[in-house]
Amino acid sequence: MKNKYLHLITTTVLLCILASCRKDGGQLPSEEEQVGGGSTGKIKGLYVVNEGNMGSNKASLDYYDYATGIYKRNLFGETNPGIVLGLGDVATDVAIYGAKMYVAVNGSNLVEVMNARTAKHINTIKVPNCRYLKFYQNKVYVTSYDGYIAVADTGSLTVQTTIKVGRQPEQMAVVGTKMYVANSGGYTPSNYDRTVSVIDLNTSTVIKNIEVAINLDHIVADQYGDVYVTSRGDYYNISSKLFVIDTKTDAVKKQFDIPAGEIAINNDLAYIYSVEFNYNTGVNKTSYTLLDVKTETLLNRSFITDGTEKDIKTPYGLAIDPISEDIYLTDARDYVSSGMLYCYDKTGRKKWSVTTGDIPAHFAFLYQ
Template sequence: MIKINFFKKSIYLLLALLLAFTACKEDEVIPEDEQDNEDSDSLVSKTVNVLIFHEGGFQANNATIGSYNPENQEYDPTVYRNENGNFIGDVQQSVLSNSGFYYSVLNGSNSVKVLDSATLSLSTTIEGETIDKPRAIAISGDKGYLSNWGPYNDDFGLSDSRILTIDLNDNSVTGSIDTEEGLEDVQIVGNTLLATRHYFGSYQHLTFINIDNNEIINDIELPAGPEEILMDTSGNAWVVCNSGALVKIDVENASIAETVQLGAEIYGDADIFDNAIYFLQNNEVKAYDLSSKSINSVATIKEIQTPYAFGIDPENGDIYIGDGVDFSDGGTVLIYSAEGELINEFVSGILPTQFVFETELQVFEEEEED
């Protein structure tokens, strides 16, 4: 049976905090700039590449990006280093795709690396004295919103968490929004910024912020372990809680619209495919159907040590799982088909933390009838 990743990460962090360790991975991202499918029988959208982002070891400055080709099942662990000549930094926390760039949030390096999404070449680095243990970034227009744990106090608690605002025209930090402590994932819905807070069980809240005036609207309590924020195809926001709940959010009224209890703890990352929320619970991948509101088993997976990344190929439903193993050596990536069959398994970089699926439109000529 798989031990839920929140517990493993908590134990790892608490031990490592004694050596001033900062953080582990939370969020997962879905590319925002995928091409639109045109109405044509000869055009098919297909995943041609899967980028695998890795945290690397704390203070080892060896976070990296690998590339997996699902067609020939080949993995290249060095695509970022081949392009840039070095590792990306220390503790690659989360990644967001936006307008032709990847924004890589580096928790240990206290920076955000901006990469050209076509080549992975480093475009610029967002830095500043106020960036301190950043967690995730959300973007609206030419503005970025970076969740920031801030400094530790004497007991390794937090005392100055905030959202940092970034001008993406010159990639400078322009200000901040004071919040309560323990910020995690961030997501923008209309003119509202949603931010989960939990800091390894210290909090279980969701903060609502009006980005028109940068004022906090509300801060509400959720089930324990709120981590990732997902958007479904109808534009509804869902918070994934590792205690075993999916929470639908009423953004307009800054409240909870619905809570779905899943019966047991889950891994804190999830994904949406074919109008269902997919999640990892023990050694099973399950799906909560948003229409029928039923929970179905999709795949039974091999026993893994440290669940650390989870994603669904948006084109065919293939399931990608990253196992952090022992936090220091290479991790493992397992790939299952939408029908639950193991497709591939290989050693990746240290702590595979996030999958990004790159797709393209492919043209197929129709055969003429004789």
């Protein structure tokens, strides 16, 4: 079942029970592994953030070096041995802006800021219940499950203002001078939020709330002025769906009745996977889908083409290399032990896989 820590109170409790089976509480030992053949280009490497189980302070940072083909685990812990609790408790997002890398650490109520090239700690930004990150004109925007977005200066690393949005906001997308925020209402499953908040970034005010569907989560912009937003449904009788918002009219223009968990867009392709769990049946249904965002049509094929999707137990994170179009997909497996990272080429054939930290989920590409 695909969950990013606080999607449902009942799911959170379930993960707590699972996490309690792991007693060691320590970080994954630092380790390097040769997985790729090595390559050079505009991208220097790929950071992978592992969420870690709630309450265990086991969030961790891995790094794949494109030039050497070496995958290094627990980079933050090795680089910053003086930080006793490591990266912290439940990391929910990572992003690079300028020379700094930012990691939202939900359970620790902070954004960890480090040097993007060395992973050396610089400072932290206090944001209670922080979730996801987005940047605009030297500001970092951080969604808080407390119902607002914290806006911090990327120079001083201090929160300058907050913007009240919907209940339990998740991801954000920026198109022009507007930001679109997916509101979930995940704390109240009997009364989910149904809106996408639209923020005027020039005034830091909400100018509209678009009615979409219940329990919204991921939201991604394409190159044609549309944003794609996923609805997780209610895990009982209402299924997951995908919606398209036209940012010129700020209205829903299309609905795809497909399971939609994570979505990543590169050029004209949207890569979508879903692990849709139903409490009535107790069954997980996993799917991998491709969608042409230019024509807004579903393609009748998976983005994994060699049959190796059978090796993946719990797909949990997705990223597309914008240059090579390699596909990176993580597997959280049982949410308790170490996960896996799979790399596929642009045709959907597996290139390599590697063991990660616990619950690998989020990616940031480091450029030369």
